[in-house]
Amino acid sequence: MVINTPQTVDAQYVDKILCLDSYLNSECIEDACVLKHVVIALVKNCQLHPFLTIFGHSVSCTSPSCFTSCRVFRCIRSHVQKGVAATVTEPYHEHVCAVMHVYGQLLRMHVDTCVSDACGMHSCKDMKKMREEQGYEVLPKTFAQEELALKDSIAVMPDDDIVSGLDNLLALG
Numbered sequence: 001m002v003i004n005t006p007q008t009v010d011a012q013y014v015d016k017i018l019c020l021d022s023y024l025n026s027e028c029i030e031d032a033c034v035l036k037h038v039v040i041a042l043v044k045n046c047q048l049h050p051f052l053t054i055f056g057h058s059v060s061c062t063s064p065s066c067f068t069s070c071r072v073f074r075c076i077r078s079h080v081q082k083g084v085a086a087t088v089t090e091p092y093h094e095h096v097c098a099v100m101h102v103y104g105q106l107l108r109m110h111v112d113t114c115v116s117d118a119c120g121m122h123s124c125k126d127m128k129k130m131r132e133e134q135g136y137e138v139l140p141k142t143f144a145q146e147e148l149a150l151k152d153s154i155a156v157m158p159d160d161d162i163v164s165g166l167d168n169l170l171a172l173g
Contacts, residue, residue, distance in 0.1 A: 011043045017105050023098035028079070032098030035076070039106065052110040056119035068167070076103050112136070 018036045023029055042048045051069060058066075058073035076099060083097045110119075111127045 011040050014040055014043050014048075017109075018102055020098050020101065023096060023101060026096050026098040028083075029098045031079075032102050035099065035102045039102070048109075049113060052106070052113050053116070053119065055106055055110045056114055056116070056121040056124060058120065060120040060122070 015036075018039060020026075020029065020032055020036065023032060026032065039048070039051070042051050054067055054069045055073050058070040058077070061070050061074070064071075080097065080100045080103050083100060108131075110121070111124055111131060114121075114124050114128065116124075
């Protein structure tokens with residue numbers, strides 16, 4: 001399914017691309033729902049771009065005391081890798097992973113919004129170029145600035161939902 005990226009990112013758009021309807025019987029649906037809820041809360045708080053920046057950073061980070069969201073991404077990546085490895089080593093145990101779906105969409109959103117020359121994700125530029133060549137519309141280069149301007153014009157929700165969601169996801173690994 002190809003979903004072209006709109007020129008603006010809102011909670012309804014993110015809810016659509018993170019749809020978990022096909023994963024309701026997944027072993028990890030609860031964790032995927034928590035991650036989806038955190039991402040939507042970040043969109044509503046105009047904090048998605050910094051979150052996606054840390055997503056890229058987390059690929060090459062090894063610091064045990066880094067940002068909570070960086071550690072969360074490393075736990076999620078570990079969960080996804082274990083699920084893929086289990087499917088490869090145990091062919092009859094297919095792990096239909098809802099977390100992997102959300103993680104994959106976050107990867108796509110990171111690639112579509114990244115403007116850093118050294119974001120920590122070694123293949124980011126190559127993936128961005130490939131997506132553009134395939135006709136996918138990436139978010140405008142001004143996404144971060146637009147998000148900051150919007151943040152100044154709205155009442156930001158409390159971060160309690162985001163923090164508690166991130167804390168719950170740290171146990172994923």
